Amino acid sequence: MHIYINQENQQFHLTNGQVSYIFHVMKNGQLGHLYYGKALRHRSDFSHLQVYDVPTGASCHVYADDPSFVLETLRQEYPAYGNSDFREPAISVRKENESHVPTFTYDSFSVLEGKPRLLGLPATYGNEASTLQILLKDEFLQAELTLNYTIFPDKPVITRSATLRNYGGENLVIERLMGAALDLPDKDFIFTHLAGAWARERHVKERVLETGIQSISSLRGASSHHHNPFLALRRPNATEHSGEVYGFNFVYSSNFIMQVEVDHYDMARLTVGIHPFGFQWGLAPKETFQTPEVVMVYSDQGLNGMSQALHQLYRENLIPERWKSEDRPILINNWEATYFDFDEDKLVNIAKSASELGIEMLVLDDGWFGKRNDDTSSLGDWHVDFNKLPNGLESLAKKINDAGMKFGLWFEPEMISPNSELFKNHPDWAVGMADQHRTLGRNQLVLDFSRPEIVDYLYEKMSGIIKQTNLSYIKWDMNRNITEPFSQKLASNQQGEFFHRYILGVYSLYERLTSEFPHVLFESCAGGGGRFDAGMLYYAPQTWTSDNTDAVERLKIQYGTSFAYPLYSMGSHVSAVPNHQTYRETPLSTRANTAYFGTFGYELDPLSLTEEEREEIKGQVAFYKEQRRLIREGHFYRLLSPFSGNETAWMVVSPDQSEALVGYYKVLATPNSRKQQTLPLSGLSADKAYEVNGRTYYGDELMQVGLQLPTEFNGVNMRSSKRRGDFQSNIFYLKSTDENLD
């Protein structure tokens, strides 16, 4: 891995044998982009990669005597607007009362071993990485802009962010500051992203990149169910397993934009950052603003190669250290079992019954605090409801622990019910203006997390309960988006800072709790998967993927989520039938076969199971315990997409290729179906022999010919459903053997 600096030509080349990223200082002192993609061998000079092309027609050129120097056609690293480049810029900043075209020119560089933390923000980390910082200055603004580039060894990944510091004596106003911009030389890409809504998050969407602006974004105060802060640009001929793909992920949990502008020369400019709409940040003298980080992946092994690079990065360089190698408990959550209707006996009985099945933790969901018997009250009143739990939380926790189970609790720290005691005592703590209409969402308002004293209050409440209950896990929920975004504490000219300050408050509470209680496992949640992003994964290594637990729907949701996020970050549970979101009845085996590919758990009442079901669940729990290391560490391969047909298949292969787990799902039964259907696998060692279903195959046979699938699942010799008909599935476990098959 290397960062090459050519001081004479002012060129910079980051490479690690997998990717190259090359840029230089242009003749006007701004940074020009030269190349990003598959690794190039290093040369002492890359000037020839700069294309000076004299545009025809009435272009504006920077120098009167050089018609070829036209910012409109030059690829840049961090473009501004107003200087003959008419595309949307990466930066817009001005003095408080003056307009100005930002003109940041090269000053100096530094190379750091490792990766500095981004102050107050989640970001990837790694001592083994190297960071290049380029310092640019705008003398008029008296501002310094630092562009940060980090490259990781053995990963086709570069991360970027920008830092702006006011070194002058006047106030500055930032109107836009992207985490990264990237000028690509052509537009021959398919814009691939993850879109959805509550209960159908992260469906894969694709469209051809075309002239004009195309973007995905959120203005909801959360990264959102609707657009995930992830974007892939794949070449039209790229598939799951071959061809060129660029993947981008924004490590942020609030308002964002990921935009591609294709201009009249068919060049594509990508910008990724905090959404500039409504955003305005005052930068007083000596102050610094840090953008969140953009992760950029290059893959020449298709979409799946891109996903694996992101998964590996997040497993090794993003989630909390402790959870990289520790098994996460198989949990049972009482939400769909009881909703708000529970008492101590009921919970303890659920815990005991689940413990007998091998389940390891009970999570008490919503309704344990204040007077919360439905979703109309008590958010903010984080003290136990003695009507439901007369002996208190401590006693409940102890009884759960005595039943051999860990104890976890649900919180929704960022919310306040209008009829809560907290609201009575602190009416100004809610987001919005006191005397103006405030829109309710799920009957609740949002707490103003831009205010440190409110974050402190929540810290006191939550840390007290963690200590009191010997808590092992917290499900941190966020059930509504933010409306009337206004803080009663911020000055009127600071209201444009509200959303970012809010999420910094959320991050600071996470930071304090996770550093003081590293043994507590956090699972983030926002009405299911409304905040499934890399920012959250930095603190909470798993996310409740969706409120939709229907196995058929989950195929799409988990398949889409896997584009960016590792299997072991996806909370996935077996729930009761008929399913509470779709009323669909799928076999218990299919529910588990889907949920295995995530952090596994149950969301049902174990007391209402038949003996036969209990036996089946015992088997599932034991099976997952054997497999969870593979799910945590393995390489994931998507084989058949639920977005293209009736069948879905995926598999996970251990890093040493000695074992693999394959999931195959068929949504609707087909009459008199194919008798000799095979499923070609991926990621195995061609030369290794693998045992599966009592037979032994070489890896190349399994990848070229495929695994023989059963005919409509007659259930012979495999972990299959007892039911026939719709919604069937199979799991195949492959283990390498030393047997010589020659």
Ligand code: GLA
């Ligand atoms: C949200 C979560 C659910 C559950 C409920 C409780 O919808 O996504 O899992 O915790 O809130 O109110």
